[in-house]
Amino acid sequence: MTDQPRTSDSIRFVLNGKPVALAVRPDTTALDVIRNHAGLTGTKEGCAEGDCGACTVLLRRGEGPRQAANACIMTAAQLDGTELTTVEGLKQDGVLTPVQDAMASNGSSQCGFCTPGIVMALTGLLEKAADPEEEAIHDALAGNLCRCTGYRPIVEAAKTAAKAGVAAPSAAGLPEKQTEVSCGGSVLHQPETLDQLTALRAAYPDAVLLAGGTDLGVARADYHSDWDRIISTAQVGELRAIGETADAWTFGAAVTWEEILQAVRADYPSLATLIRRFGSTQIRAMGTVGGNIGTASPIGDGPPALIALGATITLASKAGGARTLPLEDFFLDYRKTELKPDEVIVSVTVPRPKAGEEFRVYKLSKRYDQDISTVCGAFWLATEGGKVTACRLAYGGMAAIPKRAKAMENKLLDRPLDRGSVSEAIEALSEDFSPLSDWRGSAAYRKKTAAALLHRLARDLAGEIVEVMAL
Numbered sequence: 001m002t003d004q005p006r007t008s009d010s011i012r013f014v015l016n017g018k019p020v021a022l023a024v025r026p027d028t029t030a031l032d033v034i035r036n037h038a039g040l041t042g043t044k045e046g047c048a049e050g051d052c053g054a055c056t057v058l059l060r061r062g063e064g065p066r067q068a069a070n071a072c073i074m075t076a077a078q079l080d081g082t083e084l085t086t087v088e089g090l091k092q093d094g095v096l097t098p099v100q101d102a103m104a105s106n107g108s109s110q111c112g113f114c115t116p117g118i119v120m121a122l123t124g125l126l127e128k129a130a131d132p133e134e135e136a137i138h139d140a141l142a143g144n145l146c147r148c149t150g151y152r153p154i155v156e157a158a159k160t161a162a163k164a165g166v167a168a169p170s171a172a173g174l175p176e177k178q179t180e181v182s183c184g185g186s187v188l189h190q191p192e193t194l195d196q197l198t199a200l201r202a203a204y205p206d207a208v209l210l211a212g213g214t215d216l217g218v219a220r221a222d223y224h225s226d227w228d229r230i231i232s233t234a235q236v237g238e239l240r241a242i243g244e245t246a247d248a249w250t251f252g253a254a255v256t257w258e259e260i261l262q263a264v265r266a267d268y269p270s271l272a273t274l275i276r277r278f279g280s281t282q283i284r285a286m287g288t289v290g291g292n293i294g295t296a297s298p299i300g301d302g303p304p305a306l307i308a309l310g311a312t313i314t315l316a317s318k319a320g321g322a323r324t325l326p327l328e329d330f331f332l333d334y335r336k337t338e339l340k341p342d343e344v345i346v347s348v349t350v351p352r353p354k355a356g357e358e359f360r361v362y363k364l365s366k367r368y369d370q371d372i373s374t375v376c377g378a379f380w381l382a383t384e385g386g387k388v389t390a391c392r393l394a395y396g397g398m399a400a401i402p403k404r405a406k407a408m409e410n411k412l413l414d415r416p417l418d419r420g421s422v423s424e425a426i427e428a429l430s431e432d433f434s435p436l437s438d439w440r441g442s443a444a445y446r447k448k449t450a451a452a453l454l455h456r457l458a459r460d461l462a463g464e465i466v467e468v469m470a471l
């Protein structure tokens with residue numbers, strides 16, 4: 001990192017092993033860059049909203065392995081300084097890779113539209129896990145839809161390729177990221193420190209503050225609005241850091257869900273299971289905790305879990321410095337938060353579990369994978385002598401904001417978690433929530449399932465339910 005600004009009129013990255021500098025607006029979608037600027041049409045567009053996986057590419061950002069990501073909801077801004085591989089870049093010396101070969105010879109492709117995306121998703125998996133469990137193969141494919149072949153031959157192809165062995169190619173030297181790229185009337189800022197970020201935020205409060213782009217990119221994919229100024233958080237050291245003590249983790253706002261999954265897996269298996277159901281591999285590789293909180297969706301999966309865990313959030317601005325508040329106080333009203341126009345989310349601090357505490361989170365969605373919640377219930381309890389001494393129950397999908405159920409909590413305190421206390425807590429649900437009906441679920445469905453989730457907690461903690469935990 002240098003203090004000298006590095007400015008450019010082009011996005012510089014490594015494309016299929018070769019350094020390129022493309023003079024494109026930073027808000028051009030990566031899919032557009034690949035297909036229309038680089039002329040590589042193997043990467044397909046299906047849904048243009050991150051759901052089908054037809055546009056899957058492999059992206060290397062920094063030192064880690066190549067990761068599957070959706071090009072349709074990514075922008076050129078996110079390519080600068082990275083290594084991008086499209087399906088055209090897989091073959092070496094004209095020889096198919098084991099994944100391509102297995103897909104072709106196992107009858108794993110029919111119309112072929114989904115095939116490049118599936119090849120990229122499986123390559124991303126097998127470069128990280130040489131001999132994955134079948135469950136991991138399904139997980140890697142959760143973000144890829146195939147309308148005609150069916151998944152069994154695709155899963156078989158993955159197993160065949162794993163047996164043949166998939167070697168991860170060594171990283172190409174990444175071009176240095178530019179601190180500013182300006183092209184065609186769109187300007188990208190890539191600050192590296194929190195001070196630089198807050199200074200830019202103060203100077204340009206209306207700029208698009210871009211993290212992983214998995215929310216913002218969906219709106220951008222249809223080009224209905226331009227991003228004339230973008231401030232990326234992806235290079236900011238403080239926002240990319242993960243701090244760990246015996247008592248808590250502090251996740252920088254630009255830490256991805258995949259990184260959080262790895263950090264919390266052992267301590268909070270239930271949280272890990274929730275994160276495993278967060279979008280798809282492609283979405284978790286790019287989507288960040290700060291973006292999930294910043295977007296302030298009432299059905300976002302991170303906030304109810306983090307509120308129940310007693311997380312705090314740190315915000316910062318150039319004028320006001322840093323401030324930390326309980327995450328539950330951050331959300332004010334529908335998509336309204338404590339964040340001031342010149343502020344950014346710096347980090348989220350999540351307590352680690354202590355003896356006598358239990359945490360469970362249950363997500364109800366129309367599909368198990370790759371779907372946001374209809375209702376999400378997150379429950380943290382401390383017990384002593386068989387009685388609940390403290391608790392935080394938080395729900396998503398039940399109000400305009402993710403919110404604690406304080407009336408319900410009161411019914412559980414100083415009592416055992418049993419049929420009686422749970423029934424009384426459920427009777428108090430209407431004091432906490434008046435949910436809306438929408439296409440995901442009616443108000444009646446939401447109330448009924450929110451109650452059922454509390455029953456499930458009691459049965460789960462009594463050992464009557466075997467939770468399916470994350471891989």
Ligand SMILES: Cc1cc2nc3c(=O)[nH]c(=O)nc-3n(C[C@H](O)[C@H](O)[C@H](O)COP(=O)(O)OP(=O)(O)OC[C@H]3O[C@@H](n4cnc5c(N)ncnc54)[C@H](O)[C@@H]3O)c2cc1C
Pocket residue numbers: 049050051073208209210211212213214215216217218233239253254277278279280283286287288289290291292293294295299300301302339343344345346370371372373
């Ligand atoms: C196919 C698909 C599946 C999805 N599945 C799920 C799911 O299962 N559960 C779920 O909860 N969500 C899901 N999402 C939504 C999305 O992936 C998450 O909300 C993700 O965490 C957003 O993070 P991001 O980094 O991509 O945010 P971005 O899109 O980059 O930003 C989102 C918002 O947060 C703001 N923001 C980002 N960083 C900061 C910061 N440091 N300070 C202040 N504001 C900031 C941005 O300005 C923007 O307003 C899905 C999205 C897609 C496309």
Ligand code: FES
Pocket residue numbers: 044045046047048049050051052053054055056070071072073
């Ligand atoms: S085109 Fe469907 S995920 Fe990108």
Ligand code: FES
Pocket residue numbers: 108109110111112113114115145146147148149
């Ligand atoms: S082979 Fe046709 S969509 Fe998968």
